[in-house]
Amino acid sequence: MKRPLTIRLCGPRGFCAGVDRAIQIVVLALKKYGAPVYVRHEIVHNRYVVEGLQARGAVFIEELDEIPPEHRDCPVVFSAHGVPKSVPADAEARSLFYLDATCPLVSKVHKQAMRHQRLGRHVLLIGHAGHPEVIGTMGQLPVGAVTLVETEEDAMRLARPEGEELGFVTQTTLSVDDTAGIIRALEKRFPDIKAPAAESICYATTNRQDAVKEAAPGSDLFLIVGAPNSSNSKRLVEVAERAGAHRGLLVQRSSEIPWDEIGDISTLGLSAGASAPEIIVDEIVDAFRERFDVTVELAITAVETENFPVNRVLRDVELTSADMAFVNGSA
Template identity: 55%
Template structure:
């Protein structure tokens, strides 16, 4: 019996962004420079495959610095950024640290600090308890920044200090959802100050646009990425909203629904900014074993962004 034919629309750009590539390189270069083990505070990026691979090379992952028994070993801060208290603690412990915060997250940190110094009360649009949000809120004195997560919260927000207000955003949000929240804030606070340049990062935007571009032509859509990866979860939402209701996240423990794939003709595939391309290859190879596949890579924009690693590792 001839294998069923399956068309794959492969979304591009997908996968690693410049901030993730830089963060992984920082861990690898730190191990080369300082030897193993090096400690990493929080998962360097939200992907189990990447974390497990770095573990094998000599990285030990912790959530807080006080878990590190041997304070003479270096510690790396994850790409999501950290509150100001974390480098302060590292200095108090006399620890060597390397900051792998994505430069685009650092840009939001500096923006929030400058607005705070200029007398603005700040609204952060983002998701509670995400490490990036914790890091950004931790740049400022308590009480000077409020989190808004939804259109509902934007409608009910009130400016309790009667100070001038400004907003910044988490870098990995859904472009469309954020647009709606911003629209509400602007209609309620005419003089609200917005970032000079969009805070949602280029990679998040590009990956969402690429998925949006092909979702309506797909019967099913698969996003390769981790459950705790904000940008991967947003891609699933974008695929659903853009015309492919049957969209799902494929993570390290996912059962691949081959029976359902058997019943469709065209599937879309993309991956989150912290998912390595090998996971996409593995997924496609699993399909090749069962179907006759035709791959059409649909690229909407070329990415050529590269971020330098800290001088101390060169």
Template identity: 60%
Template sequence: MTDPKTAPKSPLTLYLAAPRGFCAGVDRAIKIVEMAIDKWGAPVYVRHEIVHNKFVVDGLKKLGAIFVEELDEAPTDRPVIFSAHGVPKAIPAEAERREMVFVDATCPLVSKVHIEAERHSENGLQMVMIGHAGHPETIGTMGQLPDGEVLLVEKPSDVADLDVRDPEKLAFITQTTLSVDDTIEVVAALKERFPTIVGPHKEDICYATTNRQAAVKAIASNIDALLVIGAPNSSNSKRLVEVGSANGCAYSQLVQRAGDIDWRALDGIRSVGITAGASAPEVLVNEVIDAFKSRFDVTVELVETAQENVEFKVPRILRVPA
């Protein structure tokens, strides 16, 4: 009988999608928490997960970050940080009222959408937001304007049910982490019902979301399985799974860590694509690759569809001495 430890490993090709993993907004948000702890000492409070990744959040907890869901859970004498997803306007206003030191880690690309919504509102337009109900980014963006000024649609069929104030005075914005393909369908439905609706000068879906989806499309039809490393509450990670399925990959799954891989489902495969959502660190990608190497005779091929060199500055409050 052959000893499984000495039996030859089956050959497997891992197609490593690039770009993958951390984007500039996530890098900046994590850096903001680390710099805040360096500047003011622990603990520093963070409203909502700074980014949607348990590994990252647990690492920041060890440094002295305390995560809360609402502002009133944070004491007034410690700094508080707002997550990369953005917050409704009422949150920083309440922090100011309570005389708290606060740092806004909202991704600059999300802030761009906030500014866009305000500009359209000042011009008398009611907003339609394409996004997922309950997602922190959607809540934050809709919270930039008074109730009723931003209407939410998730899918093309929602457009027919929109009750707008004036069909001639509308503009639309989108959640930055959506699937490009899904957004196209909703935008088409909006333009069909409201031909004069105003769109963004440049699409709201962020460069990192677009790039990661394009890299998955490049490998999807050539692989037996796709593993997306990311959190179950990460919108951009879940969209990557959907993009893999929609573009010809028969088995497309989200995993948080190597320990989540369903090896039985991968029995007999010859090729696997690996990518990571924008809030998943590269250390988790390497962990998954090592798990495959322990079971297969692995060849790694990099499939790069774009290069990213975007960097966002941290807020000024962190760049000046305490």
């Protein structure tokens, strides 16, 4: 006889509008121009999505010099995380045709940073070193114009560049609570520091963290579907544990669930990072149904209706129902 298990399924979860748009751009480019379509860096941080696009004819590269000379006329797509200004400049120097899939909310942070600089401020970027979004945001401004701040300790140690005002922006996928602590530390240290004109952490990050906070208290285990290099997914694991889950775990597929280690659980929290498709959430629920008598409870804290249009040059291409199922993560 199967043991009873309540799954608290979070909403919103999974794909956000920026991820949906980025995947759609690659699929539309493949339909309009044919394979190969080159993609600089993972279009989003999810192996299932990357492999699905590879099967359709996308070729993933890290740098533009990997594109063979005979494929110079093929499109190259820049990932949703954004790129430094040097990347489109390099593409133009190589006479490459590129499509920018940068999330509009990341582009907004770029503009916030550039506005700070235009007003004569040294920019403090709250974020994680080495993350593609951070590299892209820092690359919007000249070398030395941006200082990265990762922790409250960094904020308290920071020395103001002589004679300069300060302004801050943040990576879009951070922990809301951690970021608030860093901002408080910066404002305590530098009372005249200027905030961006609008919130930098994106709506999808905030919404997914709020839903996890709702579902976490009393959960024996909290699974987050996401990749180990996905910042927003890793933050969800941290949020779950801080909000009362006994244990949080990041998995990419049901095959990664450590069945021998999960113990005698009765309540499971389940959510997915913004680049994780719904089909994997379904796969995980089905895997638990095979082993437990499952009851699903919904923990819904918001309803998302955002939609970001694709590049104008791709708007004349129509997607089939199968294409749309892949784009929205249900296939």
